Amino acid sequence: MADTIKVTLVKSPIGAIPKHRKTVAALGLTKMHRTVELPNNEATKGMIAQVSYLVKVEEA
Numbered sequence: 920m921a922d923t924i925k926v927t928l929v930k931s932p933i934g935a936i937p938k939h940r941k942t943v944a945a946l947g948l949t950k951m952h953r954t955v956e957l958p959n960n961e962a963t964k965g966m967i968a969q970v971s972y973l974v975k976v977e978e979a
Contacts, residue, residue: 923979924963927954930973939970948974 928948932940946966947955956979957963967976 921978922959923956924959924967925954925956925977925979926967927952927975927977928973929975932970932973935970935973939973942966942970943973946970946974 926946926948928943928951931951932943935943946957946963967974
């Protein structure tokens, strides 16, 4: 299991509920098709699960 994961914003959060928009911002995703590397821990996985319809996840 990798210690980091790559998360890419693939769908705009404009139409998402406000809580999901804040989660995307908290992940560090500000614009479409931006990728960030995040630690592979339970907190990050929970945030990604909440907005899974907006992001794409890859092992880093």
